[in-house]
Amino acid sequence: MSLEKLNSSRFEEVIYDNGEPCLVIFSRKSCHVCQGVVPVLEDLQPQFEGKFSFYYVDVEEDKALYQRFSLKGVPQILLFKDGEYQGKLAGKVEEEDVEEKITDVLNS
Amino acid sequence: MVNSYDLIIIGGGPAGLSAAIYGGRAKLKTLIINKGAVGGLVNTTREIVNYPGYGQISGSDLMLDFKKHAERFGVEFLRDIVVSTDFSQEDKVIKTKKGKEFTAKAVIIACGSEPRLLNIPGEKRLQGSGVAYCATCDAEFFEGEDVVVIGSGDQAIEEGMYITKFAKKVTVIVLHDEGILDCNKVSAERAFRKEKMEFIWNSTVEEVLGEESVKGVKIKNLKTGDSSELECQGVFFFVGMVPSTQYLKESGVEMDKRGYIPVNNLMETNLEGVYAVGDNRIKYLRQVVSAAGDGATAAVAAERYIEELNAFKTNIANSYKKVLLVFFNASNTESLEFSSLMEELQREHNEDYKIVKVDLATKKNLAEKYEIKAVPAVIVLDKGKKVKELGCSMDKAKLKAQII
Numbered sequence: 001m002s003l004e005k006l007n008s009s010r011f012e013e014v015i016y017d018n019g020e021p022c023l024v025i026f027s028r029k030s031c032h033v034c035q036g037v038v039p040v041l042e043d044l045q046p047q048f049e050g051k052f053s054f055y056y057v058d059v060e061e062d063k064a065l066y067q068r069f070s071l072k073g074v075p076q077i078l079l080f081k082d083g084e085y086q087g088k089l090a091g092k093v094e095e096e097d098v099e100e101k102i103t104d105v106l107n108s
Numbered sequence: 109m110v111n112s113y114d115l116i117i118i119g120g121g122p123a124g125l126s127a128a129i130y131g132g133r134a135k136l137k138t139l140i141i142n143k144g145a146v147g148g149l150v151n152t153t154r155e156i157v158n159y160p161g162y163g164q165i166s167g168s169d170l171m172l173d174f175k176k177h178a179e180r181f182g183v184e185f186l187r188d189i190v191v192s193t194d195f196s197q198e199d200k201v202i203k204t205k206k207g208k209e210f211t212a213k214a215v216i217i218a219c220g221s222e223p224r225l226l227n228i229p230g231e232k233r234l235q236g237s238g239v240a241y242c243a244t245c246d247a248e249f250f251e252g253e254d255v256v257v258i259g260s261g262d263q264a265i266e267e268g269m270y271i272t273k274f275a276k277k278v279t280v281i282v283l284h285d286e287g288i289l290d291c292n293k294v295s296a297e298r299a300f301r302k303e304k305m306e307f308i309w310n311s312t313v314e315e316v317l318g319e320e321s322v323k324g325v326k327i328k329n330l331k332t333g334d335s336s337e338l339e340c341q342g343v344f345f346f347v348g349m350v351p352s353t354q355y356l357k358e359s360g361v362e363m364d365k366r367g368y369i370p371v372n373n374l375m376e377t378n379l380e381g382v383y384a385v386g387d388n389r390i391k392y393l394r395q396v397v398s399a400a401g402d403g404a405t406a407a408v409a410a411e412r413y414i415e416e417l418n419a420f421k422t423n424i425a426n427s428y429k430k431v432l433l434v435f436f437n438a439s440n441t442e443s444l445e446f447s448s449l450m451e452e453l454q455r456e457h458n459e460d461y462k463i464v465k466v467d468l469a470t471k472k473n474l475a476e477k478y479e480i481k482a483v484p485a486v487i488v489l490d491k492g493k494k495v496k497e498l499g500c501s502m503d504k505a506k507l508k509a510q511i512i
Contacts, residue, residue: 033242
């Protein structure tokens with residue numbers, strides 16, 4: 001996977017300390033929908049190089065993180081900017097949906 | 109740039125991978141185009157106990173073995189989404205979302221199916237916030253909570269039992285009368301014994317309640333018409349599957365009202381050289397073993413089709429003699445008698461031309477190419493090019509006069 005993996009401490013650093021405009025996909029290996037959505041993000045990543053970052057969290061390894069956002073399922077893509085939560089996308093999403101959401105966040 | 113293959117398989121589940129194994133082994137240049145993780149929906153099955161030769165294995169491990177097997181036979185894989193197809197010519201054209209274009213002599217549709225949505229209020233809005241479709245993926249998020257399962261087929265009951273490992277209580281909403289489930293008997297008996305499992309009969313869910321997350325469901329009793337609310341934090345929908353064949357709408361491939369593809373026993377669709385296998389076709393048993401059987405059948409049929417196609421091309425294009433294509437139909441006596449007469453003529457004038465008989469029923473593309481609508485019909489080809497069409501007379505002398 002070309003997305004950078006976040007654990008709790010790296011999450012704090014990226015989202016809140018640095019305030020990076022970014023998305024984080026919460027996924028798990030045994031979820032076939034996640035396995036379909038992650039490559040979509042990998043394809044989109046180069047298009048936003050330097051402007052918007054892409055990360056992932058493995059929910060099996062970091063339960064505290066998904067509990068913190070009261071997530072009830074994977075995959076879920078959470079978007080952040082300047083340390084603030086900007087919304088999410090759940091389930092099987094298409095490339096266009098993600099692209100649109102990123103553009104909204106960047107323009108906000 | 110157009111990439112040419114002998115065989116392109118759309119979908120990398122058990123049916124597609126099995127077809128690929130057979131295609132690769134038959135030395136067909138084979139490509140699988142798959143949109144997600146190879147293995148498809150089977151990847152969510154935690155335990156498979158009925159695939160021959162494997163006593164017990166997880167769906168994803170089994171699919172990994174299928175994939176490795178296909179790779180050993182030189183099969184290529186591409187992660188992409190097919191957006192349009194053109195099956196009207198011998199070289200079938202497939203275009204993908206990433207802007208690639210491929211041609212193939214034969215295409216096997218193995219794109220499977222996906223969970224059906226009920227499209228009730230609250231369902232879409234609360235996806236990821238309590239509405240779920242996959243227990244393997246999401247059951248863990250409902251630790252110690254109340255969960256509702258909609259449906260009573262194998263998947264609903266087996267996944268429901270799995271959810272009881274995490275949830276405080278699992279309530280199954282069933283359309284049927286008390287005691288009647290759509291799942292297999294063993295699962296039903298186990299489910300009835302599960303302490304954490306409860307059933308609400310003769311009912312359906314009308315709405316998922318909650319603003320930010322699921323708070324409950326509105327249930328309608330189908331016998332009394334009464335509505336009631338049940339508090340819960342999660343709702344799992346297992347109300348059947350729909351075939352992932354939307355992209356084929358304009359392709360000319362025949363489908364039923366729900367999008368499933370009818371095939372014959374060779375897995376042939378209504379279009380020559382196009383096959384459909386696995387969960388996206390009309391079939392009785394939707395299991396890994398039957399999907400694998402479909403894939404093998406289609407690949408062997410495709411291999412023979414390609415062989416015939418190649419032989420046909422060689423016969424016509426490389427023939428130094430003129431070729432007479434005689435179109436017939438096995439159920440049309442006149443056309444059968446006519447083709448016998450043509451063969452008789454050929455025996456008498458072997459040095460002048462050769463005859464290739466074409467069954468209108470199986471060579472639809474060829475008939476369309478030469479605009480043949482009725483049988484008998486004969487066209488004369490010189491180095492593959494049509495030079496004239498004969499008048500089909502049963503008078504040998506008249507026929508001979510037209511040829512020489």
